[in-house]
Structure formats: structure tokens, C-alpha cells
Amino acid sequence: MEDNSAVKAGGSESPDRGIRTYVLRTGRMTEGQKRAVDELGPRFCIPFNPERPLDFPEIFGNERPVICEIGFGMGLATWRIARERPDYNYLGIEVHTPGVGKLLAAIEEHGLSNIRILHHDAVEALERVVAPASLSGFHIFYPDPWPKKRHHKRRLMRPGIVELLTSRLKPGGYLYFVTDIEDYADATLELLARTAGLRNRYEAYAPRQTWRPETKFESRASNAGRSSFELWFERT
Numbered sequence: 034m035e036d037n038s039a040v041k042a043g044g045s046e047s048p049d050r051g052i053r054t055y056v057l058r059t060g061r062m063t064e065g066q067k068r069a070v071d072e073l074g075p076r077f078c079i080p081f082n083p084e085r086p087l088d089f090p091e092i093f094g095n096e097r098p099v100i101c102e103i104g105f106g107m108g109l110a111t112w113r114i115a116r117e118r119p120d121y122n123y124l125g126i127e128v129h130t131p132g133v134g135k136l137l138a139a140i141e142e143h144g145l146s147n148i149r150i151l152h153h154d155a156v157e158a159l160e161r162v163v164a165p166a167s168l169s170g171f172h173i174f175y176p177d178p179w180p181k182k183r184h185h186k187r188r189l190m191r192p193g194i195v196e197l198l199t200s201r202l203k204p205g206g207y208l209y210f211v212t213d214i215e216d217y218a219d220a221t222l223e224l225l226a227r228t229a230g231l232r233n234r235y236e237a238y239a240p241r242q243t244w245r246p247e248t249k250f251e252s253r254a255s256n257a258g259r260s261s262f263e264l265w266f267e268r269t
């Protein structure tokens with residue numbers, strides 16, 4: 034794999050990473066979400082500061098392995114998994130402010146101490162403030178499908194970004210990806226299979242992990258008759 038491993042001081046290393054994977058929605062914030070951002074944000078949101086790469090033991094106050102979830106949406110899977118699997122710390126990265134507020138409120142409601150939030154573009158955050166080989170896993174659930182062919186270049190799972198994710202995993206760390214969009218699943222299976230440094234734990238698609246709760250996107254998909262495709266790859 035090419036040397037894209039250092040935490041960079043600025044700019045995108047790979048031209049393939051330059052196109053944003055999201056369009057910022059202007060979703061309205063509820064009063065509860067606003068309060069959560071104001072009052073809980075200072076405790077649970079980590080500022081994005083390229084001068085200060087993330088020091089996980091300092092941030093979480095322990096040495097537990099850290100799982101990064103990209104695009105947690107409203108954070109339902111994030112807090113439920115953090116509660117089910119307390120032996121891990123969770124770094125949730127999301128650009129959508131109402132979702133950040135919603136997850137902050139859930140952290141408080143359920144008394145969770147093992148979640149922190151980066152309210153920022155995950156690609157830039159991983160490039161600039163997350164050290165190589167510092168994460169034990171990625172959770173990527175129902176990422177924006179960008180269904181039109183001319184928009185496929187916006188998909189999160191594309192070569193330059195997958196190389197970046199791989200470089201941030203420790204050996205043995207995992208990448209757990211779920212989508213209900215069949216052509217995205219097939220393309221991602223093929224992409225991950227040919228990425229240096231990754232190995233499929235299963236023959237092709239993975240079984241559902243029992244600890245992954247159903248989110249809005251999944252129930253919407255199953256109501257529309259679409260099933261989900263799961264992938265579980267590990268860093269060699």
C-alpha cells in the first residue's frame with residue numbers, strides 16, 4: 034500500500050478523496066437537540082483540530098479499543114451498540130447537526146461514558162486527526178447510496194477512502210459495512226477484496242451481527258422489500 038499513513042497537516046492526499054460524500058441537509062433542530070448540543074457538546078464532542086491529533090486514552094480515560102462509526106445519522110445504532118458492547122470505546126463521526134444533538138441526548142439519557150462525537154467530515158477527520166493503526170474497527174451502516182451512476186463518485190466506499198480506512202486500522206481491526214443497495218454492496222465487496230491489507234472474514238457476504246440494532250434506514254428498506262448486505266473485513 035502506498036504511504037498514506039501519516040496524519041497530514043493539510044489537504045487531501047488522494048484526489049479520489051476530494052469529492053464530498055454528503056450534501057449537508059438543513060434539518061430542523063428540536064429544542065432538546067439544541068439543548069444537548071449546547072450543554073453536552075462540550076463534554077462529548079471532540080473539537081476538530083489538525084494541530085492536535087486525537088489521543089484516545091486521554092479522550093476516553095482508558096486504553097480500551099476504539100471503534101469509529103462513520104455517518105451515524107440519528108445515532109440509534111451507536112448508543113445501542115455502545116451499551117451492548119461496553120468493552121469498546123466509540124468515536125462517532127457525523128456532519129448532520131440534528132443527529133449530533135440526538136446522539137448527545139441519548140448518551141445522557143442512557144448514562145454512557147464510552148462514546149465521543151466528531152461533528153465533522155469523516156474523510157477529512159480520518160486524514161488529519163486520526164493516527165495510522167489507531168482504530169480497532171469501523172462501523173459503516175447504510176451510507177448514502179448515491180444511486181445515480183453519475184453520482185457513484187460520491188460514494189464513501191471508493192478506492193482512496195478505503196485505503197485511508199485501512200491505514201487507520203490496527204492489525205486485526207475490522208471494517209463492518211452494511212447497505213441495502215445491491216449494486217453498492219457488490220461493488221464494495223469487490224473493492225474491499227482487492228484492497229491490500231484487508232481480508233474477508235467470510236466467503237463473500239457476512240452474517241448479520243446479533244448486536245447490530247435495526248435503524249430507520251433498515252426498516253425503511255425492509256418495508257420496501259429490500260434486504261441488507263453485510264461485509265466484514267479485517268486488517269491483515
Ligand SMILES: C[S@@+](CC[C@H](N)C(=O)[O-])C[C@H]1O[C@@H](n2cnc3c(N)ncnc32)[C@H](O)[C@@H]1O
Nearest residue numbers: 054055104105106127128154155174175177248
Ligand atoms: C443514509 S444515512 C445513514 C445513517 C445511519 N448510519 C443509519 O443507518 O441510520 C448516512 C449518513 O452519513 C452521513 N455522512 C455521509 N458522509 C459523511 C462524511 N464524510 N462524514 C460524516 N458523516 C457523513 C450523512 O450525514 C448521513 O447522516
